[in-house]
Amino acid sequence: MKPIIAIVGRPNVGKSxxxxxxxxxxxxxxxxxxxxxxxxxxxxxxxxxxxxxLVDTGGFEPETSDxxxxxxxxxxxxxxxxxxxxxxxxxxxxxxxxxxxxxxxMLRRINKPVFYIINKxxxxxxxxxxxxxxxxxxxxxxxxxxxxNRGVGDLMDEVLGALPYNRDPDDEEEITKIAVVGRPNVGKSxxxxxxxxxERVVANPTAGTTRDSVDTRFMxxxxxYLLIDxxxxxxxxxxxxxxxxxxxxxxxxxxxxxxxxLIVLNAEEGVTxxxxxxxxxxxxxxxxCIFVVNKWDTVLKDNSSISKFTDDIRRNFKYLPFxxxxxVSAQSGQRTGKIVAEVDQVMEQYCKRVSTGELNRIFNxxxxxxxxxxxxxxxxxxxxxxxxxxxxxxFVIFTNRPEGIHFSYERYIMNRFREAFGFSGTPLKLMFRxxx
Ligand code: GDP
Ligand code: GDP
Numbered sequence: 001m002k003p004i005i006a007i008v009g010r011p012n013v014g015k016s017x018x019x020x021x022x023x024x025x026x027x028x029x030x031x032x033x034x035x036x037x038x039x040x041x042x043x044x045x046x047x048x049x050x051x052x053x054l055v056d057t058g059g060f061e062p063e064t065s066d067x068x069x070x071x072x073x074x075x076x077x078x079x080x081x082x083x084x085x086x087x088x089x090x091x092x093x094x095x096x097x098x099x100x101x102x103x104x105x106m107l108r109r110i111n112k113p114v115f116y117i118i119n120k121x122x123x124x125x126x127x128x129x130x131x132x133x134x135x136x137x138x139x140x141x142x143x144x145x146x147x148x149n150r151g152v153g154d155l156m157d158e159v160l161g162a163l164p165y166n167r168d169p170d171d172e173e174e175i176t177k178i179a180v181v182g183r184p185n186v187g188k189s190x191x192x193x194x195x196x197x198x199e200r201v202v203a204n205p206t207a208g209t210t211r212d213s214v215d216t217r218f219m220x221x222x223x224x225y226l227l228i229d230x231x232x233x234x235x236x237x238x239x240x241x242x243x244x245x246x247x248x249x250x251x252x253x254x255x256x257x258x259x260x261x262l263i264v265l266n267a268e269e270g271v272t273x274x275x276x277x278x279x280x281x282x283x284x285x286x287x288x289c290i291f292v293v294n295k296w297d298t299v300l301k302d303n304s305s306i307s308k309f310t311d312d313i314r315r316n317f318k319y320l321p322f323x324x325x326x327x328v329s330a331q332s333g334q335r336t337g338k339i340v341a342e343v344d345q346v347m348e349q350y351c352k353r354v355s356t357g358e359l360n361r362i363f364n365x366x367x368x369x370x371x372x373x374x375x376x377x378x379x380x381x382x383x384x385x386x387x388x389x390x391x392x393x394x395f396v397i398f399t400n401r402p403e404g405i406h407f408s409y410e411r412y413i414m415n416r417f418r419e420a421f422g423f424s425g426t427p428l429k430l431m432f433r434x435x436x
């Protein structure tokens with residue numbers, strides 16, 4: 001599993017500025033107002049080929065009873081429990097505050113590397129004042145300017161040195177990356193809230209000030225999942241004055257980074273052209289796919305409503321006959337509890353390997369029962385098949401006429417593989433290679 005670095009500190013010390021600096025995204029919209037960074041934001045970062053997960057926690061203000069700040073304190077504690085390394089940020093302009101002292105007392109009790117960092121040291125003048133912080137009695141104080149990128153590189157060199165890299169790939173826990181896509185108003189952000197559990201994410205009417213895409217990691221039964229571009233989904237769903245709608249481009253970007261795509265449809269409206277565009281891309285990108293028919297609570301149901309909607313989906317998405325369909329209500333939570341289990345199943349198929357022996361037994365059977373059509377009058381011969389990859393499962397088939405294999409025959413082979421091995425929820429990739 002990738003190590004986790006958490007940034008903690010009072011509101012407004014520059015946590016989200018540092019987060020964005022390290023993630024390398026364009027500057028987030030930050031305000032000179034405490035508490036604009038509310039959600040616990042996660043991003044996967046690669047620095048010098050060392051991957052880690054960076055967490056930007058909310059603020060930290062032990063004396064106040066204010067609801068928001070209290071929630072943020074909870075989130076910081078959570079990050080401190082989860083994190084491998086903690087970056088504790090203070091503000092050179094404010095000097096050493098009582099709140100900082102309190103937090104330092106807490107941090108000294110935990111047995112993890114903690115970096116004490118003074119931010120907003122933009123120049124030599126502030127550098128000279130930073131000495132006050134040595135009153136904290138910690139061994140080393142780092143001074144940086146997150147905004148002006150001063151000292152950040154040196155700091156990170158040291159931080160990376162403190163990370164517990166475990167280079168045994170067998171020990172690497174896989175995180176399942178989930179994209180939630182669909183037209184505006186189908187209920188994506190309601191669904192995302194459901195998946196995360198409201199208590200995990202601070203819901204606040206003024207949320208959505210961080211303008212960049214942020215992924216959110218969550219755990220179900222001790223298994224980690226990553227929801228891609230959570231901020232984007234929630235922002236665009238919620239902001240009243242949102243000029244930019246959750247567009248196809250956003251969907252494509254999320255799909256590219258996902259393992260499993262939840263294609264959200266609106267039961268009230270049925271399948272639309274934009275739905276088929278987005279789903280088509282998920283298929284072409286070779287991702288695991290699940291249809292989530294949302295707002296099922298609004299449908300006047302009889303015995304045939306599920307089969308009618310299922311037919312509608314199968315007719316409109318002919319290329320995705322293998323994708324499971326779930327009928328849910330994100331608003332009431334009806335059946336949303338089944339989504340993660342379905343994601344697990346699709347992920348398992350998406351990562352599945354079959355043995356070469358078994359594969360060729362099935363392949364030869366398929367070819368014997370239904371020969372490939374002649375190619376310009378010449379017989380198409382097959383040698384053998386082998387699985388060359390996963391995500392999605394990919395196969396190479398050696399043949400004398402790689403160019404002469406018709407699409408329908410390719411589909412026939414794929415279906416035979418599915419019958420034999422399952423592979424539900426995942427596209428397959430077949431490649432024909434020449435050999436005499
Ligand atoms: P957070 O609440 O801890 O996430 O703090 P923000 O990242 O939102 O930053 C709060 C304010 O401090 C913003 O106005 C930033 O522009 C400003 N800020 C952040 N880093 C620096 C810095 O290195 N120098 C200066 N002068 N201002 C900074
Ligand atoms: P997004 O634009 O795809 O993120 O959609 P939202 O999550 O913002 O939802 C759009 C509207 O549909 C909101 O008014 C939601 O309250 C409503 N909504 C979402 N899910 C459901 C549902 O399962 N049933 C009903 N009846 N309404 C829903």
